[in-house]
Amino acid sequence: MESGPVDLGGFYGTVDIHLELEERLAKFTGREEAIIYSYGFATISSAIPAYSKRRDIIFCDEGVCFAVQKGLAASRSKIKYFRHNDMDHLEQLLEEQLKLDKKNPAKEKVTRKFIVAEALYMNHGDLCPLPKLVEFRNRYRTPIFLEESLSFGVLGEHGRGATEHWGLKPGDVDLICASLETAMGSTGGFCAGKSYVVDHQRLSGIGYCFSASMPPMLAAASIKGLDIMEGSPQIFSQLRDKAVAMRRLLRGTPGLRVCGESVNPVIHLQLACPSSSRDTDDELLERVARECIDSGVAVVVAKYLKEELKLPPASLRVTVCVELSEDELEKAAKVIKTAAAKHIL
Structure with a gap:
């Protein structure tokens, strides 16, 4: 079976311009696949509960914006907050969890863990230390979900966001989520990552499944925004x-x-x-x-x-x-x- 975006047009109102935008966003960010939402706030708040469920664990910066907070609440997961941009505190929490996992390996096998942070914090204006988060991701095998609404179209030589800013590989962050309502001047939002990660949202992302696609005109406006970003770095x-x-x-x-x-x-x-x-x-x-x-x-x-x-x-x-x-x-x-x-x- 061929991989790639699934055309759910008969159900969600998706047409070719939406699929084109998803392909363009995936290419621009250097990810395998992207999915677009019709409402920016719903993007991260739907993506988190699509993956993290009850009994899973999320390590989250306490300075995250309201959209992230609603996603955490919707997931019903166990949330372990670390002090804002305090990597020592995050490492302490991860080490404590590692010790608990060793005591109960059966529970550890069925418990997923994630790190959630913002690239540029909306409520504080500061930058997250992404290289340190990636180090923890690799050491503790904990995927990263990164909210990039303020960093996409801002950070990096080509505006590709925090990974480009820090000189990291796109695959170092498992899922990025960003609004199209900030730097892009349109509406909606998108998530980008590996195909198997993104495709999961097409039937599990509440904000995707229970809403119509964005107006095609605004999808075209987002594509025009990408044209400008690519043509005028x-x-x-x-x-x-x-x-x-x-x-x-x-x-x-x-x-x-x-x-x-x-x-x-x-x-x-x-x-x-x-x-x-x-x-x-x-x-x-x-x-x-x-x-x-x-x-x-x-x-x-x-x-x-x-x-x-x-x-x-x-x-x-x-x-x-x-x-x-x-x-x-x-x-x-x-x-x-x-x-x-x-x-x-």
């Missing part, structure tokens, strides 16, 4: 340069501190001296954001649901795109600094 270095420049310009903003990885175009500005009330901090930052918007600079307060596992500190979120000029970056930084000086100090 210089935009990725330009974007990272502008992200670094914006962080430099924002240093010294009154009452705020710049957080996250320098190459991340999504920048969090947290209060240098937060109060004891989250609502008070959010209201203060809302005043700063409204002042910026009135001055022609789009800045938002990062919003989170109360149900999130661990709420990050209150922050303003600034997003840099490759189309912004140096003058626009300087204007934006000046407006933000002026608004912060007026309302925070």
